[in-house]
Amino acid sequence: MQFKRQVKAEEQVNLTPLIDVVFLLLIFFMVSTTFTKETHLKIDLPEAVGDKQPTVVDQIEVVVDSHGGYSVNGRALVNKQINTLRTAILDVGGGNTGVPFIITGDANTPYQIVISVMDLAGDMGYGNLSLTTQTPEEGDENSRAAD
Structure with a gap:
């Protein structure tokens, strides 16, 4: 009796489970990432202690x-007119001064x-006004003292 030898198929590594694991890790890291609130306007704040x-x-x-x-609560306005700013403040504030x-x-x-923004806020009835600043860095104080 002659038996036919079976041809052995080449052994291959199945990459499908590996790809599934990589996609699951990608989804995990995308979901667990924290997002920060950023505005599209680049500003350099004045300093105060x-x-x-x-x-x-x-x-x-x-x-x-x-x-x-101007930008109101993170939304940039289409132009620099004070009336546009007034309308945006009314939309965001809803009349709650x-x-x-x-x-x-x-x-x-x-x-x-x-000052124009402060005047507009006062005219609209907002009494709780605040101006934001940033704290000076230690190196900046030394350089100012030297000047």
Whole structure:
């Protein structure tokens, strides 16, 4: 009797489970990543010494960039007109003038623009106004003392 030899198939490593594990890890890291709130305006804050105030959930924050552009609670406005800013504040605030009104201006923003935002907030009835600053770095104080 002659038996036919069976041809052995080449042994291969099955990559399907490995690919599944990689995709599961990718999904895990994407879901577990924390996201930070970032605005699209790049601003350089003026400096001041003091304690940080606690963050309030219900607030109106107007950010003024160095070119005079406005952003209300993270949404950039289409133009630099004060009437557009007024409309955006009414949309966000809903007429509730008791919420804190925070003005964040770039250090290079013209003073008149920040004052215009403060005047607008006062005209609209907001009494709880705040201006944001950043604390000076230790190296900056030494360089200022040398100048």
